[in-house]
Amino acid sequence: MTLLPDRGLSLAAEFPEPTHEQWQGLVAGVLRKSGRDVSGTAAEDALSTTIEDGLTTRPLYTAADDPGDGGLPGFAPFTRAATPGGPAPGGWDVRQRHARTDAARTNEAVLEDLTGGATSLWLAVGAAGVPVSGLADALDGVYLDLAPVALDAGDEFPDAARALLALIDERGVARPEARGTLGADPLGRLARTGEETPGLQDAAAELAALCDREYPGLRALVVDALPYHEAGGSAVQELGCSLAAGVAALRDLDAAGLPVETACRQLEFRYAATADQFLTIAKLRAARRLWARVAEVAGAGPAGAAQRQHAVTSPVMMTRRDPWVNMLRTTVASLAAGVGGADAVTVLPFDHTLGLPDSFARRIARNTSTILIEESHLGRVIDPAGGSWYVERLTDDLAHAAWAWFQEIERAGGQRAALRDGLVAERLAATWAARSEKLARRREPVTGVSEFPLLAETPVVRDTPPPAATGGLPTVHRDDAFEALRARSDAHLAATGARPRVLLAALGPAAAHTTRATFASNLFQSGGIEPVHDPVTVDTATAADALTRAGTTVACLCSSDALYAEQAEQVAAALKSAGATRVYLAGRPGDLRETLTRAGVDAFVAAGDDAVAVLTAALDHMGVAR
Numbered sequence: 234m235t236l237l238p239d240r241g242l243s244l245a246a247e248f249p250e251p252t253h254e255q256w257q258g259l260v261a262g263v264l265r266k267s268g269r270d271v272s273g274t275a276a277e278d279a280l281s282t283t284i285e286d287g288l289t290t291r292p293l294y295t296a297a298d299d300p301g302d303g304g305l306p307g308f309a310p311f312t313r314a315a316t317p318g319g320p321a322p323g324g325w326d327v328r329q330r331h332a333r334t335d336a337a338r339t340n341e342a343v344l345e346d347l348t349g350g351a352t353s354l355w356l357a358v359g360a361a362g363v364p365v366s367g368l369a370d371a372l373d374g375v376y377l378d379l380a381p382v383a384l385d386a387g388d389e390f391p392d393a394a395r396a397l398l399a400l401i402d403e404r405g406v407a408r409p410e411a412r413g414t415l416g417a418d419p420l421g422r423l424a425r426t427g428e429e430t431p432g433l434q435d436a437a438a439e440l441a442a443l444c445d446r447e448y449p450g451l452r453a454l455v456v457d458a459l460p461y462h463e464a465g466g467s468a469v470q471e472l473g474c475s476l477a478a479g480v481a482a483l484r485d486l487d488a489a490g491l492p493v494e495t496a497c498r499q500l501e502f503r504y505a506a507t508a509d510q511f512l513t514i515a516k517l518r519a520a521r522r523l524w525a526r527v528a529e530v531a532g533a534g535p536a537g538a539a540q541r542q543h544a545v546t547s548p549v550m551m552t553r554r555d556p557w558v559n560m561l562r563t564t565v566a567s568l569a570a571g572v573g574g575a576d577a578v579t580v581l582p583f584d585h586t587l588g589l590p591d592s593f594a595r596r597i598a599r600n601t602s603t604i605l606i607e608e609s610h611l612g613r614v615i616d617p618a619g620g621s622w623y624v625e626r627l628t629d630d631l632a633h634a635a636w637a638w639f640q641e642i643e644r645a646g647g648q649r650a651a652l653r654d655g656l657v658a659e660r661l662a663a664t665w666a667a668r669s670e671k672l673a674r675r676r677e678p679v680t681g682v683s684e685f686p687l688l689a690e691t692p693v694v695r696d697t698p699p700p701a702a703t704g705g706l707p708t709v710h711r712d713d714a715f716e717a718l719r720a721r722s723d724a725h726l727a728a729t730g731a732r733p734r735v736l737l738a739a740l741g742p743a744a745a746h747t748t749r750a751t752f753a754s755n756l757f758q759s760g761g762i763e764p765v766h767d768p769v770t771v772d773t774a775t776a777a778d779a780l781t782r783a784g785t786t787v788a789c790l791c792s793s794d795a796l797y798a799e800q801a802e803q804v805a806a807a808l809k810s811a812g813a814t815r816v817y818l819a820g821r822p823g824d825l826r827e828t829l830t831r832a833g834v835d836a837f838v839a840a841g842d843d844a845v846a847v848l849t850a851a852l853d854h855m856g857v858a859r
Contacts, residue, residue, distance in 0.1 A: 253293075254273070260277060264279055277292065285468065285668070286634050286664075288634060290623075294623045296622065298622045298626045299625055300625055303522075306616055307539070309529070310522040310525040311521040311538065312519075313518070313616040314574050315539040315542070319616070320576045320612070325570070325578045325602070326576060326577035327352045327353070327578065327580075328353045328577045328578065329354060329579065329595065329598065330357070331343060331354060331357065332357035333362065333363065333696075334699055335363070336367030337370065339362075339363050339367075342595065343356075343375060344374055344375070345592065345595070349599055349600075350600060350603045352380065352381075353383065353577060354372075354382050356371065356372075357385045357699070358384055358386040359388075360387060361386075361702070362385070365389055368396045369396070377404060377406045378410040381412035381413040381414075382414075383414040383543070385416050387422060387430075390418075390433060391433070391436035393415075394417070394453070395440075397413070397415065409449055412450040413450070413452075414452045414501050414543075415453045417441075417454045418454065418455045419485070420456075420481055420652070423649065424461065424464075424657075425701075425704075426702050426703070426704045426705045428705075437453055437454055438489030439489075441486055441489075441491060441495070441499040442491055452500065452541070454486075456478045457478075457503040458472070458474060458503060459548075461657070461706070462504075463505075463548055463706070464661045464662075464706035464709065465707070466665075468512055469635045469638055470635075470638060471504065471505065471516070472631065472639075473637075473642060474648065474657060476527060476636075477639050477647060478648045480531075480643070480647070480648070481647050481648045493533045494532075494534055494537040498536065500540075500541070501542075503543045504542060504544050505544070505548075505549070506566040506575070507546075507550055508547075508562045508565045511623065513566065513569035513570060514624060515624055515631050516573070517544065517570065518573055518628045519629075519631040519632040520540060521540045522628070523635060523636060525538040541576050543575065543576065544567075544573070544578050545579045545581065546563040548581060548585065549709060549711055550566070551585055551586040552586065552681060552682050552711070553712060554686065554712065554716065554719060555681030555682065555690060556583050556586070556693055557583060558681040559584075559586075563581060563583065564605075567580045568605055568609075571605055571606070571611045571612065572611060574616060583597065584693055584695050588694075588697055589698050642656070642657070657706070658706055669714065672711055673714055673844060674843055676841070679712055679715070682712045685755060688732070715759055718759070718845070718849065720761075721761060721852055721857050722762065722852070722857065724857075725761075728858075731763075731784070733761070733762050733763065733851075733852060733855040733857050734783055734787070735785060735788065735789055735817075736783040736785055736788040737765065737791055738776060739770050739771065739791045739792060740772070740792035740800045741770060741796040745793040750766060752791075754766065756844060756848070757789070757848070760847075760851065760852060761848075762851060762852070765783040772800065772804065773803045776804050776807040776811065780808055780812065785855075786812055786813055787813065787851065787855060788808050788816050788817070789818065789838070790805060790816065790817070791819045794822065797829070798825060801822070801825070801832070801834070802832040803832075805829060805832040805834050814854070815835045815836070815851070816834050816836075817835065818838070820837065822837065
């Protein structure tokens with residue numbers, strides 16, 4: 234093959250270029266084989282997926298979907314990166330969180346993390362962590378010019394910030410060399426508690442001016458979007474709320490006399506990173522683009538328009554059951570945060586939802602980022618997702634939808650008013666209700682919880698953390714509904730010595746019943762109900778004995794439609810005669826439904842059903858206390 238100088242080498246040069254319409258025709262042909270008679274755009278729509286906020290992801294993206302020039306890294310609109318070299322030459326800042334109340338134990342953990350690969354600290358201070366009076370002890374041995382410290386002190390921010398600044402001076406660190414975030418977040422406090430702390434805004438403005446004058450490496454304020462994410466908000470809602478909160482912070486600082494450029498430089502934005510990697514990548518890219526627009530309108534120059542981001546792996550996605558799977562979730566989330574261009578990334582330990590993490594959990598958390606940076610070399614490429622038509626389109630879609638939500642908040646009087654009047658809470662609740670429906674029906678599966686649960690797992694026990702702030706927006710988790718069911722089962726086990734049980738009455742050979750028996754086993758275990766699949770198969774003659782030996786009065790028939798037609802009616806009647814008080818059947822039997830109901834089948838369970846409702850009713854029927 235000849236290399237043509239003006240065209241380069243193209244492996245597809247000898248093939249005709251297909252059109253989008255031809256591809257749609259091929260898709261339609263495949264769909265027709267499955268009984269779906271669609272064509273053209275409708276064929277492509279049939280393979281598209283609607284995500285939250287009405288956004289759609291399609292099966293194929295082309296150059297026509299590219300929204301346009303996203304600029305260069307480090308230049309407006311900063312979609313590709315906040316700085317020309319990306320977050321940092323050696324990858325992102327590996328920021329480990331600490332929330333123990335004991336200063337000595339905090340110091341031990343802090344030093345262990347810093348010597349083990351963490352590059353900065355996210356320290357809870359005050360009611361949420363180490364006392365302000367113990368800050369010096371907690372940071373004993375920490376080189377404050379090398380290891381940035383980000384404070385999270387809530388309404389004790391003024392005292393905690395001044396204590397850190399005093400410590401910097403006491404240890405002889407040159408003020409320009411100090412790095413970190415003082416953590417003032419008045420609106421975040423309002424979101425979490427429903428109340429505003431008097432004097433917090435004034436203290437934030439005062440310390441922002443001080444940092445700008447004497448501590449250029451410190452930022453005084455955080456615009457924390459986690460409260461909105463943790464209340465069940467979507468990516469669009471998280472972005473829009475962060476913009477509105479950022480604008481509110483600019484207004485407060487402007488009222489205190491700070492120039493807009495100075496005010497912008499004093500902000501750090503905090504976002505959640507989820508296991509939906511492309512959505513997280515696009516969200517972080519969109520956040521920089523959106524903030525650049527806000528800064529431009531406010532009159533800030535490029536230095537103020539470049540958003541600094543701290544990404545935290547999502548607490549909402551973390552599960553209490555089978556917590557080891559959280560390591561996989563946080564790995565994907567941290568990868569997405571790094572690829573999305575976050576300046577600092579906090580990987581929450583896998584046992585985060587259970588309490589204070591142990592040394593092993595913290596080690597795995599910090600090593601997750603280390604592997605991605607040092608072994609996968611993600612930090613060596615700036616905006617690796619840039620140019621992907623899918624990512625570019627998703628970034629653009631998120632940005633437009635978030636801007637519309639931000640404008641609605643502004644029309645309502647701004648973020649402060651939207652929080653006080655309930656607008657934000659109402660919208661987040663509606664989003665979470667819709668998502669809860671998907672979780673209940675297992676259309677959004679949670680591995681280890683709603684899918685493939687491990688009922689006999691050994692519980693992981695951790696120290697109790699300080700109480701979280703309450704009174705404002707709620708805090709939700711994906712496993713909440715199933716966790717409530719499992720908790721009922723645990724209490725029943727503790728009270729009676731056994732879990733509630735269900736007999737899997739499998740009909741016919743393994744080839745006929747395995748698929749539905751596996752489905753039923755997963756379903757009932759996700760609600761804390763122990764499946765008994767012994768014997769492997771039953772018939773009319775053996776069903777009664779199997780029920781008795783299972784030690785339950787609840788059974789679930791499992792087999793193929795063909796065997797249901799042959800045996801289900803008789804076996805259901807035999808189970809009822811043997812004392813079964815409730816008989817389920819796995820699947821949708823169609824025309825057999827009425828016949829099987831007359832024979833004794835009480836309920837039918839299938840994929841897509843409301844599993845939480847089915848399991849709640851089952852536990853209620855078994856007399857398991859709520």
